[in-house]
Amino acid sequence: MADVEMKPVDEEKKAEEGKKEEAKEQSAPPLTPVAEIKANVALIERAVSTLEPRFMHRVLRTLGALRKKLDDSVLREAISEVYTTESPTKKTLLEWLPAAPSADHSMDIDSAPAPKQSQPEPVPESEVYFRLLILHHLLTSQNTYTQAMDLAHETIERTQSLNRRSMDPIAAKVWYAVERTYELSGQLADARPLFLAAQRTASLRHDDETQASLINRLLRSYIQFSLYDQADKLVSKTTFPSSAGNPQFARYHYYLGRIKAVQLNYTAAHTNLQQAIRRAPPAKTAPGFYQAVHKLSVVVDLLMGEIPERSLFRHPVLEKALSGYFEIVKAVRMGSLSQFRSTLSKYASLFEQDRTYTLIVRLRQNVIKTGIRRLSLSYSRISLRDICVKLHLDSEEDAEYIVGKAIRDGVIEGRIVHEKGWMDCGGQKSGYGPEVSDVFARRISYCLELHNQSVKAMRYPLNAHRKELAAAEGAREREKELAKELQEGGDLDDEGPDLGEGF
Amino acid sequence: MAPTQFVSAYKQLQQAFSARPSDPKKCASLLASLKIALSELGLLVPMGEASLEDMVMARDVLEIGAFFSIRSRDIPSFDRYYSQLQTYYNDYKCVPYTVLPPSPREYPIRGLYLIRLLTQNRIADFHTTLESLPLAADSLTANPYIQHPVNLERWLMEGSYSKVWKAREEAPAEEYRFFVDSLMETIRNEIASCEEAAYESLPLKDAGTLLFFTSQSELLSFAKQRGWQVNLTAGTITFAKKGEEKIEIPKEKLIAANLALARELEQIV
Numbered sequence: 001m002a003d004v005e006m007k008p009v010d011e012e013k014k015a016e017e018g019k020k021e022e023a024k025e026q027s028a029p030p031l032t033p034v035a036e037i038k039a040n041v042a043l044i045e046r047a048v049s050t051l052e053p054r055f056m057h058r059v060l061r062t063l064g065a066l067r068k069k070l071d072d073s074v075l076r077e078a079i080s081e082v083y084t085t086e087s088p089t090k091k092t093l094l095e096w097l098p099a100a101p102s103a104d105h106s107m108d109i110d111s112a113p114a115p116k117q118s119q120p121e122p123v124p125e126s127e128v129y130f131r132l133l134i135l136h137h138l139l140t141s142q143n144t145y146t147q148a149m150d151l152a153h154e155t156i157e158r159t160q161s162l163n164r165r166s167m168d169p170i171a172a173k174v175w176y177a178v179e180r181t182y183e184l185s186g187q188l189a190d191a192r193p194l195f196l197a198a199q200r201t202a203s204l205r206h207d208d209e210t211q212a213s214l215i216n217r218l219l220r221s222y223i224q225f226s227l228y229d230q231a232d233k234l235v236s237k238t239t240f241p242s243s244a245g246n247p248q249f250a251r252y253h254y255y256l257g258r259i260k261a262v263q264l265n266y267t268a269a270h271t272n273l274q275q276a277i278r279r280a281p282p283a284k285t286a287p288g289f290y291q292a293v294h295k296l297s298v299v300v301d302l303l304m305g306e307i308p309e310r311s312l313f314r315h316p317v318l319e320k321a322l323s324g325y326f327e328i329v330k331a332v333r334m335g336s337l338s339q340f341r342s343t344l345s346k347y348a349s350l351f352e353q354d355r356t357y358t359l360i361v362r363l364r365q366n367v368i369k370t371g372i373r374r375l376s377l378s379y380s381r382i383s384l385r386d387i388c389v390k391l392h393l394d395s396e397e398d399a400e401y402i403v404g405k406a407i408r409d410g411v412i413e414g415r416i417v418h419e420k421g422w423m424d425c426g427g428q429k430s431g432y433g434p435e436v437s438d439v440f441a442r443r444i445s446y447c448l449e450l451h452n453q454s455v456k457a458m459r460y461p462l463n464a465h466r467k468e469l470a471a472a473e474g475a476r477e478r479e480k481e482l483a484k485e486l487q488e489g490g491d492l493d494d495e496g497p498d499l500g501e502g503f
Numbered sequence: 504m505a506p507t508q509f510v511s512a513y514k515q516l517q518q519a520f521s522a523r524p525s526d527p528k529k530c531a532s533l534l535a536s537l538k539i540a541l542s543e544l545g546l547l548v549p550m551g552e553a554s555l556e557d558m559v560m561a562r563d564v565l566e567i568g569a570f571f572s573i574r575s576r577d578i579p580s581f582d583r584y585y586s587q588l589q590t591y592y593n594d595y596k597c598v599p600y601t602v603l604p605p606s607p608r609e610y611p612i613r614g615l616y617l618i619r620l621l622t623q624n625r626i627a628d629f630h631t632t633l634e635s636l637p638l639a640a641d642s643l644t645a646n647p648y649i650q651h652p653v654n655l656e657r658w659l660m661e662g663s664y665s666k667v668w669k670a671r672e673e674a675p676a677e678e679y680r681f682f683v684d685s686l687m688e689t690i691r692n693e694i695a696s697c698e699e700a701a702y703e704s705l706p707l708k709d710a711g712t713l714l715f716f717t718s719q720s721e722l723l724s725f726a727k728q729r730g731w732q733v734n735l736t737a738g739t740i741t742f743a744k745k746g747e748e749k750i751e752i753p754k755e756k757l758i759a760a761n762l763a764l765a766r767e768l769e770q771i772v
Contacts, residue, residue, distance in 0.1 A: 229631060232631075264627045361657075362660075365660045397665045401697070403701065404701040418706070441764075
């Protein structure tokens with residue numbers, strides 16, 4: 001689950017997350033990392049043999065937590081315990097780790113007793129899983145980045161040449177690690193052709209997991225470099241696989257929301273961000289992503305002319321991260337341009353860092369509109385001069401144009417009487433018309449879709465119906481036998497019907 | 504290396520372009536031949552490794568072409584030059600590619616493109632382009648070439664049309680003025696649509712000032728174009744009333760929605 005943490009989380013947040021996970025671990029029965037890896041490998045075997053990707057996903061869910069506990073000796077021990085026989089795979093895997101100190105070696109011999117020798121070679125999925133673990137481990141220190149890059153390339157080649165569908169979930173994770181490798185060594189832009197090629201292969205092979213992961217990788221890379229045009233084209237040319245996991249969907253919706261917001265399509269952006277929030281893991285598990293989505297969603301809400309709820313800013317995970325945005329919300333709510341301006345300059349660097357600055361700058365007109373709306377609600381007639389003074393506008397002439405635009409855009413109902421220099425504010429529209437039924441239909445269809453999707457999402461144990469079938473079959477057999485007996489034994493006539501009815 | 508005649512043509516173009524007054528015919532013919540040469544050298548859309556000087560030259564040619572097409576009011580040609588220059592501006596500045604020295608004309612051209620988007624009312628594209636500028640967001644206002652379109656957009660959006668009108672003379676580069684006319688056209692239409700919604704009637708004189716017309720005949724022809732009723736004796740313009748139109752109840756749509764609803768409910772129960 002920690003998979004969804006946004007990559008640019010700062011150190012502080014990561015530490016926080018780490019603490020939380022530690023706390024969780026203490027309550028759970030302690031499991032050594034080696035044992036955990038072994039259990040995971042067993043699960044992978046099971047997943048491959050039963051063709052049930054559920055087990056694979058269970059393994060990959062622990063990846064985030066496991067990642068933090070890895071070190072050279074853990075990995076080495078795990079590899080030598082899983083690969084008991086001397087095989088080329090084992091050798092290549094061990095090559096990526098620094099040579100073991102001799103003390104460790106003797107222990108290895110102890111812990112790998114002879115009876116396991118007969119075990120067959122583990123499935124290739126396990127090998128790739130180990131590669132993934134090693135890759136994550138190499139990424140923890142700066143010195144091994146080049147090594148990580150080599151391993152990443154080799155692993156990609158390996159997964160692609162094996163071309164096994166049971167490998168897909170792991171391959172998707174490998175791609176994430178590859179992106180991380182490129183990013184940490186500062187060459188994110190160079191990874192794009194690689195991702196594009198892999199995306200094409202994945203979509204040809206109907207490899208949904210990898211495809212979902214790669215689309216997100218690409219979008220992220222484009223957005224990182226502000227290439228919104230390209231990102232938009234990628235979105236329009238690809239279809240995001242509907243079977244992708246929630247974390248991938250959450251990311252995808254977040255990126256879509258970003259693109260839409262930049263293109264001024266705030267309604268669509270809002271829908272996407274809502275989806276991202278709903279699909280994201282709980283706030284405490286992935287605080288980075290949760291905060292990033294909410295930051296953007298607050299700004300988009302404001303741009304749509306809505307004021308986010310107050311309770312949002314009291315959320316323990318969000319409170320600190322959203323403090324700057326809270327100030328902005330206050331300024332917009334008040335419709336005070338001067339307050340807006342001072343807040344903007346105060347938090348400029350923060351917004352710049354969150355890449356929301358340009359979006360927030362667009363709010364300026366919303367501040368004015370909110371101001372006008374407030375005035376139009378509280379006065380039935382107000383002179384343009386007063387509007388000008390109250391909203392800190394530069395001239396009466398401007399005020400006239402601005403009010404005119406507000407009326408045309410449907411922000412307020414009213415008329416300007418030019419000769420007298422005032423604005424007549426009309427009454428509110430009655431909120432009843434065909435649009436009411438539209439809204440109703442939209443809500444109902446949302447509920448229905450939710451229902452249908454939850455029905456679809458239900459899981460049934462495989463082959464569970466076989467038992468029932470067998471039972472039904474047996475009953476039928478018995479009935480047949482009975483009928484036969486009844487036919488044969490004509491002398492039991494008077495008891496026959498009773499027996500028959502009993503069945 | 505580029506052939507010598509290419510270099511000499513390039514030098515000629517530079518001279519012809521910077522000469523006052525510049526020679527449009529000579530520029531046009533030189534540009535045409537240079538573009539052919541560029542595509543022969545594989546520099547029009549640079550692929551692979553080209554030498555630094557060649558690429559700088561190619562970029563200069565394209566930049567001059569962009570300015571020239573604005574001077575000769577050929578907007579589609581400006582668009583073409585702009586998209587060709589994108590490669591030079593965006594891709595050739597980080598390590599794996601040749602790093603070109605930044606061009607002094609880069610921001611004027613980007614600014615011009617932004618204004619061009621504004622005049623066409625392509626606000627979404629405007630913001631996308633703005634977002635992809637390689638500048639920190641809060642330093643956008645520090646660059647005069649970018650600041651101008653950014654301010655224009657802000658004023659247009661909030662409705663301070665008089666500020667736009669006043670700013671038309673403050674263009675940071677000569678070429679920006681070429682867009683003023685079409686920009687004025689855009690804002691006049693904006694103002695007109697605002698007036699239709701916000702006023703019942705307006706005195707002719709005031710309407711003229713609001714729309715920045717200096718003569719009455721211009722105003723009258725504009726009014727005719729938009730279908731306003733002009734009462735010359737009273738000196739007023741009356742705007743056609745909208746908004747009172749009858750609201751139809753979309754029966755078929757409602758029925759269809761209800762049927763779909765019933766079917767879905769049936770499925771659940």
